[in-house]
Amino acid sequence: MVSVFHSARVQQLSGTISWHLVRGRNDMAKRESSLQDSASGNNQGVNLARTEASSELLRELVAHLRQNRTQLREEWVSRIAETRLLTAMTKEEIFAEATSVYDSYVEALETETFEALQAYARNLSERIIPRGVETHEVVGIVLLLRDVLARSLFAKYQTDFKKLNRILDAYEPAANRIANTVAVGFVQERERVIRQQQEAIRELSTPVLQVRERLLILPIIGVIDPQRARQLTEQLLRGIRTNRAKVVVIDITGVAAMDVTVANHLVQTVEASRLLGATSIVTGLSPEIAQTLVTIGVDLGKMNTVGDLQGGIEQAERLLGYKVEALAEPR
Amino acid sequence: MEVPILKQGAFLIATFQAALSDADLKHLRMGLVQQVVRFRSRAVIVDVTAMDVMDSFASRTLREIAQMIRLRGAETVIVGIQPEVAFAMVQLGLTLEDVATALDLEEGLAYLNEKFKTAN
Numbered sequence: 001m002v003s004v005f006h007s008a009r010v011q012q013l014s015g016t017i018s019w020h021l022v023r024g025r026n027d028m029a030k031r032e033s034s035l036q037d038s039a040s041g042n043n044q045g046v047n048l049a050r051t052e053a054s055s056e057l058l059r060e061l062v063a064h065l066r067q068n069r070t071q072l073r074e075e076w077v078s079r080i081a082e083t084r085l086l087t088a089m090t091k092e093e094i095f096a097e098a099t100s101v102y103d104s105y106v107e108a109l110e111t112e113t114f115e116a117l118q119a120y121a122r123n124l125s126e127r128i129i130p131r132g133v134e135t136h137e138v139v140g141i142v143l144l145l146r147d148v149l150a151r152s153l154f155a156k157y158q159t160d161f162k163k164l165n166r167i168l169d170a171y172e173p174a175a176n177r178i179a180n181t182v183a184v185g186f187v188q189e190r191e192r193v194i195r196q197q198q199e200a201i202r203e204l205s206t207p208v209l210q211v212r213e214r215l216l217i218l219p220i221i222g223v224i225d226p227q228r229a230r231q232l233t234e235q236l237l238r239g240i241r242t243n244r245a246k247v248v249v250i251d252i253t254g255v256a257a258m259d260v261t262v263a264n265h266l267v268q269t270v271e272a273s274r275l276l277g278a279t280s281i282v283t284g285l286s287p288e289i290a291q292t293l294v295t296i297g298v299d300l301g302k303m304n305t306v307g308d309l310q311g312g313i314e315q316a317e318r319l320l321g322y323k324v325e326a327l328a329e330p331r
Numbered sequence: 332m333e334v335p336i337l338k339q340g341a342f343l344i345a346t347f348q349a350a351l352s353d354a355d356l357k358h359l360r361m362g363l364v365q366q367v368v369r370f371r372s373r374a375v376i377v378d379v380t381a382m383d384v385m386d387s388f389a390s391r392t393l394r395e396i397a398q399m400i401r402l403r404g405a406e407t408v409i410v411g412i413q414p415e416v417a418f419a420m421v422q423l424g425l426t427l428e429d430v431a432t433a434l435d436l437e438e439g440l441a442y443l444n445e446k447f448k449t450a451n
Contacts, residue, residue, distance in 0.1 A: 272417040275427065276414065277410070
């Protein structure tokens with residue numbers, strides 16, 4: 001039941017997320033075009049020649065990276081192991097991922113388009129976030145790769161200093177953008193996961209339960225923000241009507257803290273329930289919350305409060321005229 | 332549109348049909364306060380199920396009705412407030428304190444029967 005429900009949420013969520021990503025990409029495109037605009041303000045001839053030269057250099061660079069693929073990749077993996085990154089993954093997994101990252105990296109350098117890399121970074125993040133890989137690790141390995149490749153360039157062009165300079169001019173901005181893209185992709189994916197979990201918690205933690213004929217309980221767990229408070233109230237009022245409830249027990253044992261807004265909302269909920277003819281009993285006020293409420297001066301005088309949920313249910317049963325009797329001594 | 336006032340045993344029942352003008356509300360208030368003594372009624376039930384909007388005037392009139400009925404020696408129960416209306420009223424601070432409320436007409440009658448059964 002829960003998992004079905006969960007996947008439904010995920011689907012609904014993915015709509016919002018893709019919107020976010022699209023927006024992110026648009027922003028990036030805008031930034032790019034503005035950069036190009038400012039660049040084209042310079043002498044166009046020089047600019048064009050430079051671009052050509054730089055793309056030629058990049059081609060040379062890519063050829064070099066393709067040629068030394070095996071060696072550079074191994075160098076990189078051993079550096080990852082040395083710095084103790086990605087400890088959550090096995091050696092084989094790291095090697096497999098490193099291969100695909102390396103290839104996407106080179107491809108991004110070659111084509112100077114980052115969409116494929118971005119998609120790959122997202123996909124990678126989706127796979128590794130549940131395994132507990134941290135942001136610093138992902139950023140760390142991409143920076144390591146950048147360094148490994150830069151070192152190999154130093155080694156290759158150490159005799160020709162001018163060429164090395166020009167190669168680095170072409171390489172560095174592209175490499176930095178790649179690092180940026182991967183890091184942003186990872187963080188976005190993480191944020192998406194967090195949002196999704198928040199939604200799930202929010203949905204799962206607002207049940208209105210009938211424990212007896214005409215008696216409802218509303219256990220509130222976790223943080224209450226104004227939006228959730230409103231949702232709670234709506235569900236409770238609807239529950240009162242559909243179950244024809246006379247008494248409602250609102251249990252706030254699971255609420256860690258309460259501020260003025262939430263306390264006032266609770267009072268409003270109790271009053272609104274009364275307008276529908278139901279008596280409310282609030283249970284499980286922790287000493288801290290009690291003190292906070294007294295300090296901030298919220299008027300809880302109109303509220304029925306009982307120490308714990310059991311007491312609240314017993315009180316509600318009395319109000320409804322139930323009498324619970326033990327038929328035998330408990331074994 | 333005038334609100335009919337029905338006599339049901341020891342109680343009077345007034346059912347709001349739809350949105351009422353301020354004049355209708357005043358008329359209803361007068362009618363209830365007069366008839367509650369004429370019929371020697373013990374309580375008045377005001378059914379607002381049909382109202383999907385409750386403005387401050389309507390809310391204040393309901394409270395005035397309750398207070399006036401009490402001065403005339405009877406009790407008032409307001410029944411059938413919709414969940415959305417209830418929450419909107421509370422947010423506006425119109426909480427109808429010291430007026431009895433019930434979910435619907437049936438509940439209101441049950442509440443009054445229970446109350447006056449013990450009193451007899």
